[in-house]
Amino acid sequence: LAKTTQPISMDSYEGQEVNITCSHNNIATNDYITWYQQFPSQGPRFIIQGYKTKVTNEVASLFIPADRKSSTLSLPRVSLSDTAVYYCLVGDGYSTLTFGKGTMLLVSP
Amino acid sequence: SQTIHQWPATLVQPVGSPLSLECTVEGTSNPNLYWYRQAAGRGLQLLFYSVGIGQISSEVPQNLSASRPQDRQFILSSKKLLLSDSGFYLCAWSVLSSGTGVLLANVLTFGAGSRLTVL
Numbered sequence: 001l002a003k004t005t006q007p008i009s010m011d012s013y014e015g016q017e018v019n020i021t022c023s024h025n026n027i028a029t030n031d032y033i034t035w036y037q038q039f040p041s042q043g044p045r046f047i048i049q050g051y052k053t054k055v056t057n058e059v060a061s062l063f064i065p066a067d068r069k070s071s072t073l074s075l076p077r078v079s080l081s082d083t084a085v086y087y088c089l090v091g092d093g094y095s096t097l098t099f100g101k102g103t104m105l106l107v108s109p
Numbered sequence: 110s111q112t113i114h115q116w117p118a119t120l121v122q123p124v125g126s127p128l129s130l131e132c133t134v135e136g137t138s139n140p141n142l143y144w145y146r147q148a149a150g151r152g153l154q155l156l157f158y159s160v161g162i163g164q165i166s167s168e169v170p171q172n173l174s175a176s177r178p179q180d181r182q183f184i185l186s187s188k189k190l191l192l193s194d195s196g197f198y199l200c201a202w203s204v205l206s207s208g209t210g211v212l213l214a215n216v217l218t219f220g221a222g223s224r225l226t227v228l
Binding site for chain 2: 032034036041042043044045046049051087089091092093094096097098099100101102
């Protein structure tokens with residue numbers, strides 16, 4: 001299973017763009033990159049998924065370089081409600097997903 | 110649309126007592142089902158997963174067990190709880206098939222969780 005590494009925590013202010021980078025140096029050819037968001041006392045919620053290049057939805061963008069050894073979740077103009085833990089996961093759909101400790105994003109006024 | 114129900118939401122149990130947490134999924138067939146546990150201030154630990162009725166895989170050896178008596182029902186049990194069993198238990202489901210550009214098997218939908226305190 002590809003292991004992921006992401007910062008333990010990040011701080012930002014309302015209205016700023018936040019980029020959270022995840023390293024997955026041993027990602028396999030069939031692996032996809034999936035990001036989740038978790039609020040306290042709730043289960044994680046799917047945000048975005050990608051295989052290569054760039055993916056964008058109504059919530060975030062995901063940038064994946066050509067070598068796919070890292071990925072960056074971009075949250076445009078964050079608000080206080082974006083304060084949460086963000087998880088980066090890598091998998092091929094046949095192996096179970098392993099959630100690490102994620103990145104705790106704190107958005108301040 | 111698909112929904113996932115998990116109960117009870119909270120429970121306080123004495124050490125040595127039994128446990129039963131139940132999870133049901135609606136609106137889909139043959140889902141992959143998962144039980145995760147999150148201890149305070151820690152990441153999610155996968156406990157069990159199931160790809161079909163009666164098919165249970167255990168990730169962590171412990172005093173917990175899981176069963177899948179029906180296609181969309183997943184039950185987490187214990188005969189005798191330990192203090193270390195306290196935590197936030199989450200049930201989740203996914204499907205195996207892939208959609209266009211999306212690996213649906215890696216898109217997990219979680220229930221609201223069950224917070225267990227063992228005293």
